[in-house]
Amino acid sequence: MSEAVARAKLSEVLRALEKPYGKVIVLPEEPTLDHALFLLLREGWDYRKAQRALRILQKEFVDWNEVRVSSPAELKSVLKELGDKDLDVKVEKLRALLASLWKERNATALEFLREMSPETRHRLLSNLGVIHQGIVQVLLHGLAGPDAALPVPQGAVRTLTRIGLIERVHSDGAARKVMEKLIDPEDLHAYLLLLTQHGEEICQAKSPRCGDCVLVEMCKFKRKIGLKDGDAEE
Ligand code: SF4
Numbered sequence: 001m002s003e004a005v006a007r008a009k010l011s012e013v014l015r016a017l018e019k020p021y022g023k024v025i026v027l028p029e030e031p032t033l034d035h036a037l038f039l040l041l042r043e044g045w046d047y048r049k050a051q052r053a054l055r056i057l058q059k060e061f062v063d064w065n066e067v068r069v070s071s072p073a074e075l076k077s078v079l080k081e082l083g084d085k086d087l088d089v090k091v092e093k094l095r096a097l098l099a100s101l102w103k104e105r106n107a108t109a110l111e112f113l114r115e116m117s118p119e120t121r122h123r124l125l126s127n128l129g130v131i132h133q134g135i136v137q138v139l140l141h142g143l144a145g146p147d148a149a150l151p152v153p154q155g156a157v158r159t160l161t162r163i164g165l166i167e168r169v170h171s172d173g174a175a176r177k178v179m180e181k182l183i184d185p186e187d188l189h190a191y192l193l194l195l196t197q198h199g200e201e202i203c204q205a206k207s208p209r210c211g212d213c214v215l216v217e218m219c220k221f222k223r224k225i226g227l228k229d230g231d232a233e234e
Contacts, residue, residue, distance in 0.1 A: 014194060017195070026189045031109065037054060114143060134192060157175045
C-alpha cells in the first residue's frame with residue numbers, strides 16, 4: 001500500500017471512529033486536570049457541549065476542590081441548562097475522578113505530574129482508575145511537550161495492524177517509525193484517543209468485538225465474529 005493510500009485510509013478510520021466516540025478537540029491552554037475533565041465530559045457528548053459544561057463549572061465554583069465536595073444535586077443544578085441526558089453519568093464521572101485524585105494525592109490539580117518521569121505519570125494516571133487509556137495517552141503527550149516521541153499504545157497498533165494499515169511490527173520503535181510517516185501532527189490527539197479507546201473497548205486483543213465495530217468493512221482481520229466473509233485467523 002502506498003503512503004498516500006495509507007494516509008487516506010487512516011483519515012477514513014478516524015472519521016469512522018468519530019461516529020461512536022465523538023469528535024476529539026483538545027484544549028491545549030487548559031491546566032491538565034481541566035483538560036482531563038473536559039475529555040471525560042466529551043465522551044458521548046458533542047465537544048461543544050462538553051466545553052460549555054467545563055466553562056460553567058470553572059465559573060460557578062471557586063476551584064475543583066469545591067466541585068469535589070459538592071453534592072451530585074448541586075452539580076446537576078448548575079449544569080441543568082445542558083439537559084438531563086447523561087447528566088447523572090457525567091456528574092458521577094467527574095466526582096469519581098476528583099475523589100480518586102484526592103485519595104491518591106490529596107490534590108485537585110495535576111500539575112505535579114510535570115515534575116515526574118513519564119513512567120510515573122503514566123502509572124499515576126492509570127491508577128486513578130477513572131480515565132481510560134486514550135485520555136491518559138493524550139494527557140501524557142501534552143505533558144511531554146511537542147518534541148516528545150510519538151506514543152505507541154498497543155490498542156492503537158493492534159487496530160491499525162488488523163485493518164491492514166500497518167504491517168505487523170515487533171517493537172515500539174518500529175511501530176513509531178511507521179506511524180510517524182502516516183499521522184499528521186494536527187491529527188495526533190484524535191488518533192491517540194480514538195484508536196486507543198477503540199482498542200480497549202472493541203478491538204480487544206483476545207476477543208475483538210467485530211460485530212460491534214465501525215471499521216469492520218475496511219478490516220482485513222479474518223476473525224469477524226458473526227460475519228460470513230472470513231475464517232478465523234490472525
Ligand atoms: S473488525 Fe474486528 S479486528 Fe477489525 S478493527 Fe474491528 S474489532 Fe478489530
